[in-house]
Amino acid sequence: MKKIFNITLLLLAAVLLFSCRNDDNTDIPEDIHEHEEISKLQVTVEDNAGGTPQIINYIGGVADKKIILQNGKTYNVSLDFQTAHGDHFHSANDEIIEEKDEHFITYKFAGVDVNVKRAADDIVRTDGNKLGLKTVWTVTNAPSNATANIKLIHAPSAVNQNSPSADNQQGSTTGGESDVDALIGVQ
Secondary structure, three states: HHHHHHHHHHHHHHHHHHOOOOOOOOOOOOOOOOOEEEEEEEEEEEEOOOOOOHHHHHHHHEEEEEEEOOOEEEEEEEEEEEEEEEOOOEHEEEEHHHHHHEEEEEEEEEOOOOHHHOOEEEEEOOOOOOOOOEEEEEEEEOOOEEEEEEEEEEOOOEEEOOOOOOOOOEEEEEEEEEEEEEEEEEE
């Protein structure tokens, strides 16, 4: 009788052990950002006065052309970060927006003074700062051998959209790493 009781107890323990297993691993948090490498940045620059938008493609550390800015003009600028899929590119903006609190974009200029404001329709992070995918640039002096440095920062511990600095940078972060660090010529 004692032997049957021990066998029954052992079988019951085995059933409980295997029935409590979670084969689908739903208790393990999933990283929804697959950290695919962003291999292309497309910058669209539209003069508020009208005309044909400029589209600059930054791929593999090189821009296909310079951004053309004129003194006294205002431009609407939008960014499209893209990943390579075979022989074409796919926008990663939806994933960046979905994880808006894990991303932030900074702008820094050399050789030209540009006042950057985050657009009214830009994505707002939970902390109240705008992400920076859509901005408005107002040029306050003519470019001379100029550059624009656009950075997409992943996982910053703190951000500030209202931090223009003496070195002509708009937006600042503490911590994080650059997913994209694009240096594009401006003329």
